[in-house]
Amino acid sequence: MTPSPAAGESVEDRVLDAAGELFYARGLQAVGMDAIRGASGVSLKRLYQLFPSKDALVEAYLRRRDEHWRGALARHVEAVPAGPGRVLAVYDRLGQWFAEPDFRGCAFVNSFGELGGTSPVVAGLARAHKDAFRRYVADLVDAAGAPATLTDPLVLLAEGAITTAALSGSAEPARHAREAARVLLDAVTTPGRTAG
Amino acid sequence: MTPSPAAGESVEDRVLDAAGELFYARGLQAVGMDAIRGASGVSLKRLYQLFPSKDALVEAYLRRRDEHWRGALARHVEAVPAGPGRVLAVYDRLGQWFAEPDFRGCAFVNSFGELGGTSPVVAGLARAHKDAFRRYVADLVDAAGAPATLTDPLVLLAEGAITTAALSGSAEPARHAREAARVLLDAVTTPGRTAG
DNA sequence: CAGCACGGAGAACGATCGTTCTCCGCGGAT
DNA sequence: ATCCGCGGAGAACGATCGTTCTCCGTGCTG
Structure with missing residues (x-):
């Protein structure tokens, strides 16, 4: 046609x-x-x-970006065998992304910073994207047999890596986040002392 | 006058x-x-x-915000006794901040998302702010007698908490980050197995 | 070949914004 | 009391932007 x-x-x-x-x-x-x-x-x-308007185009852009971003993440993660390795694969995917030449941080965080205070639509799409990412990590944590309490720290490491990589222009934060994630996974598998 | x-x-x-x-x-x-x-x-x-221009006002805004933000952090941290507790106090301060009614994330991350791709001045100020924060955490880690390798993961947790709190509208990420930080500090104090 | 519907290029329009200018009233000095 | 200069209110100006409209060429239909 x-x-x-x-x-x-x-x-x-x-x-x-x-x-x-x-x-x-x-x-x-x-x-x-x-x-x-x-x-x-x-x-x-x-x-x-x-x-019908620029706003509608912005919304379509964010919806499509959410799909593509999470699709690429899932494809990368599901290429490694099921288990704790899939949790760590999330940070490897972040490292790939950070190394792309036009990387400039999370489109949703950027959009939220720019319009989140004014546009409920943009704010809602950004929230939905982050919720979906958190749910995905939670599923990986669960599938790895790790306790659910690990989900939030692991998400914070990923989120921090994205922002830090964007601001610093380096892909290093992905490695740092991955190593910290491994320590957290180990610490919970091999319980040391749990201080108050 | x-x-x-x-x-x-x-x-x-x-x-x-x-x-x-x-x-x-x-x-x-x-x-x-x-x-x-x-x-x-x-x-x-x-x-x-x-x-002389709006740009100059924006620059002055960011410079002043950097001063105030880091000043408030330092005041909070230095009210607790020297040692590892000061590292954790960083996350307590974040929790206070997240609970402020007008909290909307990191002003520098927001500004970078909005103008960082266009304005080298804004991008530079955002980078400088994050560098200064990282240096401050590094000093706290050093003063606590913890290994310097902890600095980056601790910074990622803080950064991730800020973004997540902004998007979700909750102060919870400060607690999650603090708990993860405590685990990381413990893991390095009480060496468990260090897998490859 | 005449008529016509469609799509493209870009002008037009109204709104907003950064920046400057005009006009006016007030307070101090002589 | 008169003159002068400073500062405020807000109009004015030029640029940009989202959105719509006009005009024109093109290809299809009878």
């Missing part, structure tokens, strides 16, 4: 690809609809036929 | 107080100079005499 001049992707995908790259690199408010038109090659008229 | 109608604070302080509250609550770009004029009661003409 609709001709696809670049590749086999639909016009909507081309728009979302271009918009996603720009939004992530420069921030939501800094990217105008005109820049998206230029990057996607889709006319303004068609843009507004596909998405 | 300059009359201070509200309290003993200078006009510059009144501006920075008002601008800081607005910038933090709504984001940098969402706050216009007119809103700052309204909130501070300082005329536009005087605003531009004190700060």
Whole structure:
């Protein structure tokens, strides 16, 4: 039906690809609809036929980013054998991500910082993304036979690694988080003293 | 010299107080100079005499916030006896902060997410703030007699707690981070097995 | 070939924002 | 009492942006 001049992707995908790259690199408010038109090659008229407003495009961007990000994580994690190794694989995936040349932190944290105070939609999508990530880690912890109390510390390490990698421009935080996670897993497997 | 109608604070302080509250609550770009004029009661003409541009005001806001934030942390930490307890006191201070009614995450992370991709000044100030925090934690770790390798994991826990508390609207992450930090400190004090 | 619906390019419009300018009233000096 | 200069209120200006509209060329239908 609709001709696809670049590749086999639909016009909507081309728009979302271009918009996603720009939004992530420069921030939501800094990217105008005109820049998206230029990057996607889709006319303004068609843009507004596909998405009724910039807000709707931002929402679509965040929803798609959530899917893609969690999909890539799951694919990486599920390539390693079931067990505690899958928990550690989360940090390996983070390390891969941090090393990507255009990495600039978590799109949801960035969007929340920019618009979370004003836009309930953006705030809600960011919360939903983090909740889904936490649930995923909780499932991995459970499947590894580790106590559920480990979930929150492990999530905090991941979250801290993302922010620290973004600000410092280094992929090192992934290794630090992974090592700390291993210590936590060991500490709970081999109970030392539990001080008050 | 300059009359201070509200309290003993200078006009510059009144501006920075008002601008800081607005910038933090709504984001940098969402706050216009007119809103700052309204909130501070300082005329536009005087605003531009004190700060040559909005960018300069943003920079002054971030510099002052760095000072205040780290000052409050140091005051809290130094109220507890020297030793490992001071490391844990960091997370207690975070818990206090998270419970403040207008808490909305780290102002530097938020600003970086919004303008870090565009403004080298904002990116640099955010990096400097995080570096200073890391150095402070490193000093506490050192003073506690703990190995320096603990610094990075402890910082990741703190960073993750800040982000998670902001997104979830809960102060719980401070407790989780504190407990994980205690386990890490214990694990290194009482060496269990160190697997490869 | 004439008529027509569609889509693209980009102008137009209204709103907002950073920044500057104008106008006016007040307080101090002579 | 008159003049002067400072500061405030807010209009003005130029730029940008989201959104819509106009105009034109193109390809299909009879």
